Amino acid sequence: MIQVDKRICPHNHICPLIKVCPAGAVSQDPEGFPVIDYSLCIECGKCVRKCPMQAMRKV
Secondary structure, eight states, rough: OOOOOOOOOOOSOOOTTHHHTTTTEEETTTTTTTTTTTEEEOOOOOHHHOTTTTOEEEE
């Protein structure tokens, strides 16, 4: 399972991981934080590797 560390994520921009996710599982909530749709997530880890702030973690 991949989770967002909201303490690290700046959430003040359009999340670049939306375009990175091959399954279309990443979106943003009204506050700007990335949200993972676990029904779509294939746990490939691209978002974890590509997050510029390292706010995505595989747990």
